Amino acid sequence: MPATHANESRLLIKGATVLTMDPALGDLTTGDILVVGDRISAVGPELSDPAAEVIDARGMIAIPGLIDTHMHAWQTPLKGLHASGWTFDDYQSRVFCLREHFGVEDIHDATLAGSIEMLDAGVTGVLDFCHNVMSPQHAEAALNAHRATGQRTLWAYGMLGDLDGSPQEDGWRLDHIRALREETGDGGLLRIGMALASIERGSMGRIDKEIGLARELGMRMTLHQNPAGQIRALHEAGLLGPDIVPAHANAADDEELELIAACGGGISFTPECEFGGGRSMTVLNRAHRAGVTPSLGIDTPARVPIDLFAAMRLTFLLMRSVDAFDEREAGRYPLTRRPGIPMVEPRHMLEYATVNAARAIGLGDDLGRLAPGQLADIVLVDPEPYGVALGDPAAHVVLRTQPRDVDTVVVGGTVRKRAGSLTDLDRADAGAATRAVRERIFADAGSAPQGVAR
Structure with a gap:
């Protein structure tokens, strides 16, 4: 645990039901959390610190900050365009085709809007998969937006160029990502990762080159894993590792899941988009079972x-x-309980969005739990005015909570939302940024889609 100093900020959250997600600490029916600087100093009942700012959390549920491990923040202003989408072609023709119309300012404003909305909804951390890096300036604009909001971000530099996978496009991206990595280092709220090019759109040689650079620089990676067999192909090429987070992987077979588990890896699932897009969801159970x-x-x-x-x-x-x-x-019907069936409880879902997600972004030792020494990313859920559900409070968080119930958000020891209001960001700025992007890109594209308000 890092040493603390007298001039560091001090925050004391008092009287919450604390879901630490730490096996050694468990839940505290009524507990306190002391934060010194950017880390949690103590968790327990009846803590005191005369120098600390106090948040009265009586009646609330404290959880680790939620972490989204697969988000395209640049698409925030396009909300609703893919609402009725069914096929991948729908996505290409309605959403992804607009990529070339996003200028540098659009990338900044879109990312800003998405990051503000995430923080407001209790999402303190994100793996932002930015596959719209059309120039070095686009990348830097997205990074500046994340710096402005102060969300904990693993910004994954998109290696996808033209959709034909032209290899000649790789050069400047590889050079730029090296420079950005040297600039940002491996600490702080903003870190650089790599969003690998889609395997189906390029050669394995290209992917090998990208992974080689990422590992040389010590960066986390992610990729879209859509067609069947790609996990096996990465393994056979000697490239699969725990530092790569496949997104989706609905088509992965059991052997591929075992390969991921054997190397200590994970998968980012996006259940609403995958289910709405007609993908097989059996992979959720099979992945959990495989470890x-x-x-x-x-x-x-x-x-x-x-x-x-x-x-x-x-x-x-x-x-x-x-x-x-x-x-x-x-x-076996009517259903009965038997060992291992049903497989999961609501608490497992909270584990997915905190403990497992922290591992996915490379901070598994420092984030995802409310325990001494952990980075102080904390969310307070207020169950009022309708009251907390009976039983496991984790079930209340998973099955009954909405973003509007997020009372307090702390990122790295700094209070970003309190009593339901953002402290240093403005929801109106997010809305204005969204409208500005729409006005620019739809003017550039020729016309706004039906039903889109500019």
Whole structure:
């Protein structure tokens, strides 16, 4: 645990129900959290510190800050464009085709809007998969937006150029990502990662080159894993590792899941977008059973809102549905409880969005739990005015909480939201940024889609 100093900020959260997500500490029915600087100093009952700012959290539930491990923040102003999408071609023709119309200012404003909305919804950390890096200036604009909001971010530099996968485009991106990595280092709220080019759109040689650079620089990686067999292909090429977070992987077979588990890796699932897009959801249960560490993401705001509580809720229901289907198919109906069935409880979903997600972004030793020495990313959920649910408070968080119930958000020891209001950011700025992007890109594209208000 890092040493603390007298001049560091001090924050004391008093009287909450504390879901530490730490096996050694468990839950505290009524507990306090002392934060010194950017880390948690103590967790327990009846803590005191005369020098600390005090937050009265009586009646609230304290959880680690939520972490989204697969988000395209640049698509925030496109919310709703993919609401009725069905096929990948729908996504290409309605959403991704607009990529070339995003200028540098648009990338900044879109990222700013998405980051503000995430913080407001209790999402203190994000793996922002930016596959719209059309120039070095685009990349720097996105980074500046994250710096302005102060969200804990692993910004994944998108290596995807033209959709034909032209290899000649790689050079400047590889040079730029090296420079950015040297500039940002490996600490602080903003870190640089790499969003690998889609395997189906390029050669394995290209992917090998990208992974080689990322590992040379010590960066985390992520990639879209859509067609079947790609996990196996990475393994056979000697490239698969725990520093790569595949997103989706709905088509992965059991052997591929075992390969991920064997190297200590995880998968980012985006249940609302995957389920809404007609993908197979059995991978959720199979991955959990195989020992893969699942985490969750929103994917694109063009389809669904920025709401990780909803993602946790849907994931729980989907996994219960898969269990029930298997039981019925095996002739075990009416349903009965038996060892391992049902597979998950609501608390597992909170683990996906905190402990597992922290591992996915490379901060598993420092984030995702409310325990001494951990980075102080904390969310307070207020169950009032309707009251907390009976039973496990984690079930209240997963099954009954909405973004509007987020009372307090702390990132790195700094209070970013208090009593339901952002402290140093403005929701109106997010709305204005969204409108500004729409006005610019739809004017550039020729016309706004039907139903879009500029």
